[in-house]
Amino acid sequence: MGGRIIKASFRGSVGSFSLDAAFETPARGVTALFGPSGCGKTTVLRCIAGLNRLRQGYCAIDGETWQDASSFLPTHKRPIGYVFQEASLFPHLCVRRNLLYGAGGPRRAGQSDAIRFDEVVDLLGLAALLDRAPRHLSGGERQRVAIGRALLSQPSLMLMDEPLSALDRQAKDEILPFLERLHESLSLPVIYVAHDMDEIERLADHLVLMDAGRVVAAGPLAALQSDPNLPLAKTRSAAVSLDAVVESFDANYGVATLVVSGGRFLVPASRVAPGESRRIRILASDVSLASEVGPRSTILNVLPSRILTGTPSGEHEITAILGLGFEGDGARLLARVTRRSWDLLGLEAGMSVYAQVKAVAFAPGRTASFHG
Numbered sequence: 359m360g361g362r363i364i365k366a367s368f369r370g371s372v373g374s375f376s377l378d379a380a381f382e383t384p385a386r387g388v389t390a391l392f393g394p395s396g397c398g399k400t401t402v403l404r405c406i407a408g409l410n411r412l413r414q415g416y417c418a419i420d421g422e423t424w425q426d427a428s429s430f431l432p433t434h435k436r437p438i439g440y441v442f443q444e445a446s447l448f449p450h451l452c453v454r455r456n457l458l459y460g461a462g463g464p465r466r467a468g469q470s471d472a473i474r475f476d477e478v479v480d481l482l483g484l485a486a487l488l489d490r491a492p493r494h495l496s497g498g499e500r501q502r503v504a505i506g507r508a509l510l511s512q513p514s515l516m517l518m519d520e521p522l523s524a525l526d527r528q529a530k531d532e533i534l535p536f537l538e539r540l541h542e543s544l545s546l547p548v549i550y551v552a553h554d555m556d557e558i559e560r561l562a563d564h565l566v567l568m569d570a571g572r573v574v575a576a577g578p579l580a581a582l583q584s585d586p587n588l589p590l591a592k593t594r595s596a597a598v599s600l601d602a603v604v605e606s607f608d609a610n611y612g613v614a615t616l617v618v619s620g621g622r623f624l625v626p627a628s629r630v631a632p633g634e635s636r637r638i639r640i641l642a643s644d645v646s647l648a649s650e651v652g653p654r655s656t657i658l659n660v661l662p663s664r665i666l667t668g669t670p671s672g673e674h675e676i677t678a679i680l681g682l683g684f685e686g687d688g689a690r691l692l693a694r695v696t697r698r699s700w701d702l703l704g705l706e707a708g709m710s711v712y713a714q715v716k717a718v719a720f721a722p723g724r725t726a727s728f729h730g
Contacts, residue, residue, distance in 0.1 A: 612629075
């Protein structure tokens with residue numbers, strides 16, 4: 359893995375819990391730690407923060423070592439911003455003073471400008487809240503203030519431990535667009551713990567899958583979603599998340615053309631500008647396969663593809679991993695088909711097919727789903 363990276367490796371016991379987890383991830387974008395409750399996600403986050411110290415531990419952020427066999431940088435010297443499940447604001451301070459508490463830390467390595475107060479207020483939509491006391495804020499508003507306070511400490515790394523888990527659905531929907539704005543506007547790397555795959559598909563660039571204190575896999579989100587050997591591709595809601603670029607927009611029909619590696623999608627959408635980056639989500643159950651191009655239909659997206667693998671999922675279904683493009687070297691899709699259809703069409707790995715994409719969804723909060 360080239361470029362700026364985060365390296366973490368922790369082995370040992372925390373109470374009765376045994377941890378043996380190691381991964382590398384880019385020091386940019388959002389890396390999500392995902393797995394069942396009790397698998398060690400928060401323990402790993404606390405080790406990175408220096409809150410838990412394991413003798414067999416290593417942590418380096420963009421070439422700066424925070425822990426190895428002979429050294430250990432204490433938590434208060436690590437340039438981190440930590441956001442917990444609960445906002446934990448100071449009840450006697452207004453929003454403005456909560457934000458400014460601990461602000462003015464040193465600039466991050468490679469950072470030309472400090473993260474400014476006005477920038478954080480704008481990104482998190484806090485201008486109307488600055489003079490309020492925490493008791494007069496909603497759950498989502500309190501968590502936005504907690505995120506702003508962490509950002510203003512000028513961290514090199516943001517650690518977010520299930521920041522939406524204490525919120526109801528409405529509050530989650532309120533705060534997610536602000537997290538997307540931070541992702542799009544700041545170069546600050548984030549390690550994000552979540553148990554909700556919807557959050558991960560919406561926010562994450564990279565994924566670390568954990569189970570029973572160990573790392574099962576780590577890599578780009580779409581690569582892990584489409585790996586037939588990993589559990590994500592076997593779930594009923596299996597999907598891939600692809601980052602696409604708007605090539606053009608036809609105002610007469612309200613249709614955008616989005617480009618991904620190996621193909622293009624025609625997407626009914628509100629007005630979008632060429633050059634915009636948009637994340638799309640495609641369910642395995644919304645992709646069917648054809649051995650040849652059939653009669654014209656209302657399905658807008660029929661893309662040349664190649665079957666890379668076909669794996670049984672249940673007694674009567676096959677999950678196919680597809681590579682877009684005639685050579686199959688483009689972005690990957692999942693297709694879930696019945697075993698009967700698989701056998702009748704004589705489908706097998708290496709075969710060229712056409713992926714008929716019945717439905718695509720933009721990342722929630724950015725625009726709506728569409729069918730056709």
